[in-house]
Amino acid sequence: MSHYIIGLTGGVASGKSEVQRRFEALGVAVADADAAARAAVEPGSEGLADVVAAFGAGVLDASGALDRAAMRRRVFADDAARRALEAIVHPRVRATLHAQCAAAAGPYAIAAIPLLAEGGGREAYPWLARILVVDVPEQVQMARLRQRDGIDQPLAERMLAAQATRAQRLAIADDVIVNNGTLDALDAHVAALDALYRRLAAG
Template sequence: MAKYIVGLTGGVASGKTAVSRLFEARGVTVADADIAARDAVALGSEGLAEVVASFGTGVLAADGTLDRPAMRQRVFADDTARLRLEAIVHPRVRALLRAQCDAAPGPYAIAAIPLLAEAQAAGGGSAREVYPWLHRVLVIDVPVALQRARLLARDGIDEVLADRMIAAQATRQQRLAIADDVIVNDGPLEALDAQVAEFDARYRLLAG
């Protein structure tokens, strides 16, 4: 069981998935908050029932699952709706991540948490208070202009929604403020892999 847990975070389209895969290739367990968030509102779950009670049946797809594109459009256009959804989903996500990391083999595990800085940004307590079981925080940093360009290319959305998605998250400066370590992801994959290799070696030493 892993006794050392690293929180991995970064803004939308910063490269969290690429970094996670590089850690996984080195045998590190990565508990993904995005996957945990889907599990938290899966068909038949208490989380989905609470979402429907709060937002109505209009947020459901024809098969009874959460209509994610419609919900995304709604919450990124309405801060109040976004906070309501987060209040339902986030506590369930934290519990799932902690259980997965605690059960992970190897000296350390990673909890990939896109919104790690947001609790502090929203005045809801520091990231360390919300996730007291994290031993270290690794932030993936990318210039906002590059983040925006990657988001447009990846999701095929318009510029207005892209800007809303970036603005709804913590700022680059707020993420860097909670960082113990930083990966700068503004270059080729080879440069990213070299940085991951360095941090993997560091975390194995710290965990030991």
């Protein structure tokens, strides 16, 4: 049972996944908000039924699953739609993450939450002992996002604008990894934080 839980967050294309993989390689259990969000609206779920009730059957693909690409376009273009979707998905995600972390073996566990700042921060997740932010300069983030997703500048700008600002994320951070170097440089950062978190969890 892990009662010491770290929240891991960062903007899109900041390198959260690389940091997450390194903690997992050290034997740390990670509960992933993206996986929990997918499970929350899988076919047959109450979450998907609530999404259809809110947005109509047009959000489903031919197989009856949520058409994620269409939904993403819709919520990035409409703040009210984004808030409505988040009101359905976020509470289910929070409950799943807390349960998975609490059940994990090891001295501490990590909840990987990309939208932690947007989703209410510490007030929404009072069970987080610390928050680790993966930080990256915005011009680096923009370049990585365009390369990763093969998208144009206007869409990349809208995706960044829909998220919390860099300052808002840093404001909730206890720990920060500045990920503007090589992937190898992440190893030392993660190892140092792993040692810190093990000490804090034991204390």
